Amino acid sequence: MGGRVEGMTGTPRERAREQTITEIIRIGREHLAAEGAAALSLRAVARDLGVVSSAVYRYVKNRDDLLTLLVVDAYNDLGDEVDEAVVSAGADFIGQYKALARAVRGWGICEPSRYALLFGSPVPGYRAPAERTTGPGTRVIRALVDIVEAAYRAGKIVPGEQREQGALQPVLADDLARIRAELDLSAPEPVVVRGVMVWSALFGAVSFEVFGQYGENTFTDPAGLFEQHLEFHVRLLGLE
Amino acid sequence: MGGRVEGMTGTPRERAREQTITEIIRIGREHLAAEGAAALSLRAVARDLGVVSSAVYRYVKNRDDLLTLLVVDAYNDLGDEVDEAVVSAGADFIGQYKALARAVRGWGICEPSRYALLFGSPVPGYRAPAERTTGPGTRVIRALVDIVEAAYRAGKIVPGEQREQGALQPVLADDLARIRAELDLSAPEPVVVRGVMVWSALFGAVSFEVFGQYGENTFTDPAGLFEQHLEFHVRLLGLE
């Protein structure tokens, strides 16, 4: 969690500053959980920080800036969990994918408000600044792509049926070709596109569960249902 | 849209009342689009209605009640679109599923704030009253289940591989058996579960697009990407 280094770097003042910012983020997380992103208020954070409201402006430019801090913090927290899970899964690609997926689900269930901040409705009036959020925000898909790419190189992805090869829409094929080049992938377009499908299907499954879309008493064992999702994802990816 | 009948039923007073409520819902929709659910305010609605704020309480019990009206209205609007699309698709089950899915996507893109109200982050502090929202809220999944069931009865769903049959987790199998009984389905559990998978995958794909999760310039042709999703869904359902 957190990931912020708290070593003895910098001057005492700098360290105090770092600690205060960490504290602000911690408090912001709590308020997120209690009230949601739209109701996140600098004044409330200041109150919990034990400081007058204007003092927070020493650390945070404005309310949107605080939201950005929380977004980046959440992306990194999720990214850490996912990376760790994948590493712990060993060399088996199916196991790696399942570990990634379970990490996403586990994080989402433990941190529903932060999950909602990242993957739910956009916060009205707030636009995340791409230069600060894109990096952390692409860690999960990056990890997924890495698994698919490694599996492909290891010959562990079954090739699609013949008709699948030619079935890609031309514009989509162009996009995929560009993405392949940018990420320096050797997996061909039909394999990459399966990764995209599974990516959105995975978050669809997690969002349904975290946001309670299945209904109150429809499924008594959400974890079992999720495992079922994973079976389909693995087959869709063609992992073996 | 709307779906509220505006015939000459009831007394003039009753008709005026109906019209005012319709107007309140319309204004609420606009505010939803502009500010999001969390910022929806009775006072602002009253202003746009040209009435003093306390007057709205003649029509709506409180703020949560207004939200419920908007939730039900949105579910029904979406449900109407989906039903209409499926009916227009004719007898082909693949076409019916694609029509359903395209209707969901089209509605989500046209009405992102209402889509977010239904399928995005829960509104903090608000709980939809089940007795008013469950009916309208299950129309899409109901339509999907109907397609799957009809296709199964028509022998248009390819049976899964043998190992798939026994692969269901026991608790999940129990849930599915109960759902089958409740909905009086003849399609067996392994077919029903595919419907659930596709259901969440579909909303995952639409949410990614509506909420901008793919990133700014990743895919130049979202509609083409969505068609690709549909191909996978159709194969996952085993429709033919």
Next chain:
DNA sequence: TGTACATCAGTGAACGCGCGTTCACTGATGTAC
């Protein structure tokens, strides 16, 4: 090591704003006889 100055965290008051909800009321519309 000691002093003068600069930096910075935090204060407290203020600006102007919006919110949900209650309450006693006025005046128009509807209903029963």
Next chain:
DNA sequence: TGTACATCAGTGAACGCGCGTTCACTGATGTAC
């Protein structure tokens, strides 16, 4: 058809609340000489 009463929509004031942001300020901590 006419009158007396009931119902209901809408008013306006009030309660108590919270918000983001600015600004001139105090006093402590750090730095250069």
